[in-house]
Amino acid sequence: MKIVVTGTRGIPNIMGGVETHCEELFPRMVQRGYDVTVIRRKSYVKDCLTEYKGVKLVDIDTPKKKSFEAIVHTFKAILKAKAQGADIVHIHAIGPALLTPMARLLGMKVVFTHHGPDYDRDKWGMAAKLMLKLGERMGTTFANEVIVISEVINDILVRKYGRRDCRLIYNGVPEPDCCDYDEYFKELGIEKGKYILSMCRFVPEKNLHHLVEAFSKIDAKGCKLVLAGDTDFEDDYSRKLKAMARENRVVLTGFVKGQKLHSLLTHTRCFVLPSSHEGLPIALLEAMSYKLQAIISNIPANLEVGLPYENYFQTGDINALVEKLQKNIDTPYAHTEYDMSEYDWEHIADQVDEVYKILIP
Secondary structure (H helix, E strand, C coil), rough: CCCECCCCCCCCCCCCCCHHHHHHHHHHHHHHCEEEEEEEHHHHHCCCCCCCCCEEEEECCCCCCCCCCCHHHHHHHHHHHHHHCEEEEEEEEECCCHHHHHHHHHEEEEEEECCCCCHHHHCCCCCHHHHHHHHHHHHHHHHHHEEEHHHHHHHHHHHHHHCCCCEEECCCCCCCCCCCCCHHHHHHCCCCCCCEEEECCCCCCCCCHHHHHHCCCCCCCCCCEEEEEEECCCCHHHHHHHHHHCCCEEEEEECCHHHHHHHHHHHCEEEEEEECCCCCCHHHHHHHCCCCCCEECCCHHHHHHHCHHEEEECCCCCCHHHHHHHHCCCCCEEEECCCCHHHHHHHHHHHHHHHHHHHCC
C-alpha cells in the first residue's frame, strides 16, 4: 500500500510538533510494510536525503510565506501523490486539509490528522483564521478517516461538525536518551541541575515572554533559564522576545535536536510550558519521559495529560508563574515518575496501521 504524506515541512530534524510526529511515526509504518513518501518543503530542508529510515523523501519548491506556503505545498503534493499512484494521502494539520476534497476528487483515499485548532494561534490575522477554519471543515467533512490527537480536539469536531467517528490516537514520545554533553554545557555557560528549560517555537501563543518576565522576578539562586527553540519566520514578536531574553541573561540555544537536546533534558531541574494554545504538546511528553518536574499552563490540552494539580498555573498569570518557579528553585532537585504507556510510538503506529487497513483492506 502506497502512502503519501503532506502537511509537514519535512523530516528529519526540522523544527515543529507535526514534524516530530511524522519523523517518529512514518519509519514505523515502513516497518509495518507500507510504501511511504513524505513530501517536504524545500525551503526548510538542510540535507540532500532521498530516504530516511525507509521513508522516501520528495522535495517541492514552495514560497516561504507563512500565509500561503502550506496550501501551495499541499496542492503540489496532492498532484505528486496522484502521479505516484498513491492509495492514501495522509494530510496533517488543518491548513493543508483545505485541499482534502481535491485529493478525493482525484480518486485517492484521505486520512486527516487534526493536530489542533491553529486558528486560535495569535500569529494569524482574520483572513488566515477564516481559511484555517475552512480547512478544518473540509478535512473533517471530506476525509475518509479523521485522527485526533486529544479528546479536546475530538470534542471540537463533534460539537462543530457532528463527526463522531474520529479516532483518538495520541502523540507519542520515544524512549529518553539520557546523556552528558559537557562541552555543550560549557559553551552555553550552564551547570547540571542549575537551569530551568523551555523548548518550543518562538511564537506569541507559547507565552515565552511571560516566562522570561516571571523568571526575572524570582531569586534564581544561581540557576539560569534556557530557551531551546527559534522561529520559522523572524518577526516583531521573535525579535522582541530575543531582546528581552538577552536583557535578562536568558540562555538562547536556537533550534536543537539530538545529543544537545537530550543532554539539556537529562540535566534540567524543571520544564516549563506557559502556552495559551496546544494540540497535545510533544515537548511536554518528551519532558515527562525524562521524568522532569513540570510547570505548565492550565489550557485544556495540557490538562488532558493529567498531571497533578500543583503542576498547573492559570494561563497568563505571571504572578502565579513566579510562585511556581520560586517554589521549584527553593526545592531540592528531583525527578518525577509518569505513566507514559499511552504515548508509546509502537502502540501509536499499530493504531494508525488499523486506520489504513480499514481504507485499503
